[in-house]
Amino acid sequence: NYLLAGSEGTLAVITGVTVRLLPAPAEVRTAWITFDSTVDACEGVQAILAAGVLPRALELLDTNALRIAGGGAALLLEVDGPVGTAAPQLERAVDVLGERPLAVRPADTAEKTAALWELRRRASDEIKQPFAHHLSEDIAVPTGRLAELLRRLGDLAATTPELTVVAYGHAGDGNLHVNLLYDDPDLGRRVRLLSEQVFRLALDLGGTITGEHGIGLLKRPYLAWEQDATALSLQRAVKQALDPAGILNPDKVL
Numbered sequence: 001n002y003l004l005a006g007s008e009g010t011l012a013v014i015t016g017v018t019v020r021l022l023p024a025p026a027e028v029r030t031a032w033i034t035f036d037s038t039v040d041a042c043e044g045v046q047a048i049l050a051a052g053v054l055p056r057a058l059e060l061l062d063t064n065a066l067r068i069a070g071g072g073a074a075l076l077l078e079v080d081g082p083v084g085t086a087a088p089q090l091e092r093a094v095d096v097l098g099e100r101p102l103a104v105r106p107a108d109t110a111e112k113t114a115a116l117w118e119l120r121r122r123a124s125d126e127i128k129q130p131f132a133h134h135l136s137e138d139i140a141v142p143t144g145r146l147a148e149l150l151r152r153l154g155d156l157a158a159t160t161p162e163l164t165v166v167a168y169g170h171a172g173d174g175n176l177h178v179n180l181l182y183d184d185p186d187l188g189r190r191v192r193l194l195s196e197q198v199f200r201l202a203l204d205l206g207g208t209i210t211g212e213h214g215i216g217l218l219k220r221p222y223l224a225w226e227q228d229a230t231a232l233s234l235q236r237a238v239k240q241a242l243d244p245a246g247i248l249n250p251d252k253v254l
Helices: 038-050 063-069 086-096 110-128 143-158 185-204 220-226 229-242
Strands: 002-005 011-014 027-035 057-061 073-081 101-107 133-140 164-170 175-182
Touching: 027 038, 027 086, 027 110, 038 057, 038 073, 038 086, 038 143, 057 110, 063 073, 063 110, 063 164, 073 086, 073 110, 086 101, 101 110, 110 164, 110 175, 133 185, 143 164, 143 175, 143 185, 175 185, 185 220, 220 229
Parallel strands: none
Antiparallel strands: 002 011, 027 073, 027 101, 057 073, 057 164, 133 175, 164 175
16 A cells, blocks of 8 residues: 655655566667658657557657757667567567658667667757757657657747757657757746746647656646646645645645
């Protein structure tokens, strides 16, 4: 039995935990797949998942991210399983992409796999380096809405030419990091308002205003956009009943 209310340690009471150990995968296969457009890459994500392939990782770098770091849009796809199963999974995933990819770059050694993951890890720093200021947001939508999300983010970016919008992240979960990049400090207020539109967009598409980093202090004013007054009141009542002194992560979310 367990009870969780709020997030980030606001209130957590756990009375029992069952742990199931899984063996390390016997086989892993990785590929870097490039596309002409971000929409093609997002449609590729949906095609892979719809085919029943369950990747251990499916990372997206959108057109702007790859333009800054080298051009194009890309997916980093990784699958695993018992001996003899990972390679066929990778082949199936590539097959269902059809004509969408520009190129498929499989990694056939541990060193090549590490090099592909290094490309992905560098993305966060490299996209920010050319700009004086950035605001990074973390949202998630159903994977079938990724392409629409990226299209509408492009429309949003077009309203402010001085702003560059870059998205990358865990496409297999529908979780993307949306970065608003700019140089003019006078754009700060405008960028904050645009970030609120990003939250609204995620909710319009059936998603959430936070994918993996929690509400935190900065997103606390927007929590009511996603959870109605009844849900929030219930969580506050539970917290008050079990933490009347307010010592569990005070003044955070609830």
